[in-house]
Amino acid sequence: MDVRKEFETIVKTAEKLGTDASKFMDKRIASIIISGDRVIGLNNVPGVNLNHKQIEHGVEVNMEITEGVEVPFPIHVCTGYIEKKGYQRIIFNIRIKKGAKVKFTAHCVFPQAEEFTHDATSNVVVEEGAIMEYNDEHYHSEFGTISLKTITNAVVEKNGVYKNTFHLTKTRVGKMNIVMNLDLREGAVGELVSKVKASKDDSVNINEIIHLNGERARGLAKTVVVGLDESKVNVLNEAYGNAPYSRAHISCEEITKGENVIVSTTPVLKISNDLAELTHEASIGRVSQKQLETLMAKGLTDEEATELIIKGLLL
Amino acid sequence: MLEINNVSYKTQEKQILKDITMKFLPGSRYAVIGTNGAGKSTIGYIIMGLDGYKPTFGKVILDGKDITNLTITERAKLGITLMWQEPARFDGMTVENYLTLGGKLPLQKSELMEALEFVGLEPNIYMKRFVDKTLSGGERKRIELASIILIKPKYAVLDEPDSGIDLMSLDIINDVVNYIARYGGTPIIITHREEMAYNTDYGYLICSGSILLHGKIDDVIKAFRSSCEVCTHPNIPTPEELK
Numbered sequence: 216m217d218v219r220k221e222f223e224t225i226v227k228t229a230e231k232l233g234t235d236a237s238k239f240m241d242k243r244i245a246s247i248i249i250s251g252d253r254v255i256g257l258n259n260v261p262g263v264n265l266n267h268k269q270i271e272h273g274v275e276v277n278m279e280i281t282e283g284v285e286v287p288f289p290i291h292v293c294t295g296y297i298e299k300k301g302y303q304r305i306i307f308n309i310r311i312k313k314g315a316k317v318k319f320t321a322h323c324v325f326p327q328a329e330e331f332t333h334d335a336t337s338n339v340v341v342e343e344g345a346i347m348e349y350n351d352e353h354y355h356s357e358f359g360t361i362s363l364k365t366i367t368n369a370v371v372e373k374n375g376v377y378k379n380t381f382h383l384t385k386t387r388v389g390k391m392n393i394v395m396n397l398d399l400r401e402g403a404v405g406e407l408v409s410k411v412k413a414s415k416d417d418s419v420n421i422n423e424i425i426h427l428n429g430e431r432a433r434g435l436a437k438t439v440v441v442g443l444d445e446s447k448v449n450v451l452n453e454a455y456g457n458a459p460y461s462r463a464h465i466s467c468e469e470i471t472k473g474e475n476v477i478v479s480t481t482p483v484l485k486i487s488n489d490l491a492e493l494t495h496e497a498s499i500g501r502v503s504q505k506q507l508e509t510l511m512a513k514g515l516t517d518e519e520a521t522e523l524i525i526k527g528l529l530l
Numbered sequence: 531m532l533e534i535n536n537v538s539y540k541t542q543e544k545q546i547l548k549d550i551t552m553k554f555l556p557g558s559r560y561a562v563i564g565t566n567g568a569g570k571s572t573i574g575y576i577i578m579g580l581d582g583y584k585p586t587f588g589k590v591i592l593d594g595k596d597i598t599n600l601t602i603t604e605r606a607k608l609g610i611t612l613m614w615q616e617p618a619r620f621d622g623m624t625v626e627n628y629l630t631l632g633g634k635l636p637l638q639k640s641e642l643m644e645a646l647e648f649v650g651l652e653p654n655i656y657m658k659r660f661v662d663k664t665l666s667g668g669e670r671k672r673i674e675l676a677s678i679i680l681i682k683p684k685y686a687v688l689d690e691p692d693s694g695i696d697l698m699s700l701d702i703i704n705d706v707v708n709y710i711a712r713y714g715g716t717p718i719i720i721t722h723r724e725e726m727a728y729n730t731d732y733g734y735l736i737c738s739g740s741i742l743l744h745g746k747i748d749d750v751i752k753a754f755r756s757s758c759e760v761c762t763h764p765n766i767p768t769p770e771e772l773k
Contacts (some may be wrong), residue, residue: 297704506578509618511602512611513681515631527622 221250225295228324228354231385238291238320246291249274251303256293261285262315273304273334278347289318296333298326305335311345311375317418321351325361328409332362339369339377341403346376353383359415361389368396372405373429378406384529388417388446395422395436399461401429408438410529413446424453427461428492434463440479441525445475453483456491467497470528472521531718532577532610532685533553539572539739547739549588554685559613559711560718561727561747563754564736565764570720571615573736574687576614577718579605592685609684609715615693617674620661628661631760637680645676648709649702667694674705686710689720704729724751738765751766 225248226236238244241258245263248256254267254274262284267276280286296303311317326333341347355361371377379395388411397405407423419442425434434454443450454463467480482495502524510520539547546569554560575583577590579602589598592608600608614756614759620628621705624768635765643653649672659665661673678686691703700733707717719726727733733750735743735757743753 263566274570330541384616503618504581504620505614506620508602509580509614509633512578512604512606513631513677514603515634516603519632519634523627527627530622 218250218255221295221297222248222255224297224326225250225293228295228326229293229322231354234291234293234322238288239293241288244291245286246293246503248293248295249276249305250295251296251301258348260286263290263317265290270304270306272302273306275306276308278307278309280311280315280317282342283314283471285316286318286479289320289340291377291469292319292321293358294321294323294333294335296328298331298333299327301328302332303334305333306490307335307337307339309337309347311339311347312339312507313342314344315342316346318348319350321349322354323351324354325479326354326356328356328361329358330360332364335365337365337367337369339367341371341375341377343373343375345372348378350380351382353381353386355383355386357387359387359389361387361418363389363391363393366394366396367394368398368517370398371402371405372400373401374402376404378397379408381409381411382412382529384412384441387415387491388413390418390495391420392426396424396426397434398426398428399432399434401431401458402492403429403432405432405434409437411448412441412443412525412529413448414443415446416444417446417450419446419450421449422451422453425455425463425465427454427456427458429462430458430460432458432461434461436463436465438467439470439528440468440478441470441529442473442476442478443471444473444529446473446477448476448478450480451483452480452495454485454493454495456484456486456493457488459490461488461491463493465493465495467495469499470502471499531593533591534573534577535589535591537576537585537590537671538635539576539583540586542652545739547585549578549756550739550741552741552744553714554718556684556716557711557714558716558732559707559730560716561730561733561750562718562720562736563722563724563727563733563750565722568722569739570722570736571689572739574612574689574718574720577685577687578602578610579721580612583708610687611676611678611683611685611689613671613678613689613691615690615700617670619665619670623661624657625659625661625673626657628673629680635680641680645679646673648679648701649673649675649706651676657760658709663736668696668699672699672702675702679706680711682713683710683715685716685718687718687720690722691719692721692723700725724754727751737767740767742767
């Protein structure tokens with residue numbers, strides 16, 4: 216397939232996720248489009264430095280935001296794979312320099328993949344006082360045979376802010392293993408939010424870890440998973456309070472529907488400094504009966520009400 | 531007409547309703563009044579057919595048809611709805627989405643705006659808000675009242691609509707009750723406050739799962755005031771009172 220067609224296929228799929236494809240052509244907006252092991256689109260803007268190199272089965276991208284720069288538009292990152300079989304390895308090295316402020320809108324689109332593994336590692340450094348938001352949405356094929364492995368290691372330095380959202384709610388998952396590891400230094404704020412809908416025989420493993428390593432660091436790890444049919448879901452959320460006056464909250468909500476669903480959630484809280492404060496909340500179960508009955512009393516069926524409630528939870 | 535015929539209901543621990551018979555006529559406004567724990571809400575749940583609230587004896591009849599075994603959805607489609615004392619909250623669901631039931635109700639935006647204005651909520655502010663914990667109890671109830679205006683049910687059971695809201699909102703509740711009656715619907719207010727019952731036509735006075743009195747609302751309120759508000763043995767009616 217030529218580059219143009221690859222570009223069109225990936226962008227059209229990204230459009231299904233609600234992205235505005237014109238953003239990839241807009242020269243004011245920094246963007247990078249990866250297809251397989253090649254970069255097929257790249258745009259840099261002042262204050263943003265995206266560069267890349269080809270690696271075995273994939274691409275390594277360095278992204279650096281210049282000190283003090285506030286990037287006016289979200290940087291668009293699109294990673295795609297349009298073949299049916301294969302392996303893709305992606306490495307993102309992201310550094311947000313002191314005082315900079317940036318948002319990323321990321322899409323991973325694998326619309327036709329059958330036997331495919333996407334293996335991604337993100338190494339993130341948010342320097343002192345910088346703010347980074349990374350919103351990642353996935354679109355997989357409906358075969359349920361994709362294997363997704365992602366690891367994010369983020370260090371947030373003094374008074375920095377890092378927010379990461381991950382959504383895989385519109386298609387089958389396949390097999391998914393995601394690990395997000397946050398190292399929060401003095402006064403840093405870190406937020407991890409993952410929302411996933413697993414159906415049929417999908418398998419989901421999520422591990423969010425917050426290390427409160429600096430005084431007054433604050434962290435939140437929130438996971439919402441809907442497990443349907445015979446899917447298997449395993450969530451392990453961890454928080455470690457290692458510094459005084461640091462606080463973290465971990466929350467896991469798992470909604471089940473289907474007699475053969477297997478769902479588990481494990482919160483781990485550990486304090487090595489007695490001035491740290493950690494809290495958690497977790498719930499597993501069917502959609503709330505009161506919510507269901509409220510919508511049914513307005514005329515929706517059980518199925519319609521469940522669907523509407525789940526849609527809201529995964530928003 | 532909606533009827534409850536000789537309905538009894540008991541849980542494993544307690545007899546909640548004892549051989550209750552009620553009739554609700556189209557276009558009239560009703561109050562089901564009694565002290566806390568009298569079994570008033572259970573009547574509402576049995577009318578709506580909530581899970582676990584099937585009468586142990588007796589029937590619920592709508593326009594001559596036995597609906598005791600119908601599901602909540604089936605009853606709703608026949609025109610019955612219920613507003614809970616504490617309405618459920620929904621993460622990630624906007625007011626607009628809630629009122630249109632995720633687009634299932636073919637409503638114009640102007641209709642939504644009018645309904646929100648009717649209940650004293652500024653549409654431009656509230657349409658995009660979420661029906662979650664960020665709303666106060668009063669705001670959540672007003673949204674529920676707006677939903678009732680839009681659904682236009684034949685029979686609307688309002689369980690303690692005034693609980694947890696300010697005095698000004700009482701007028702809004704009364705306006706909604708009158709609106710339902712004006713289009714020929716039947717509002718059924720479940721309450722333990724006589725102020726709420728004033729704006730109805732007929733009433734049922736409930737004590738310990740039994741009907742002590744029914745009839746014109748003035749008479750029922752009078753009895754509630756003289757018997758229940760000063761009662762030294764709430765929900766333990768004497769044989770004379772039951773007569």
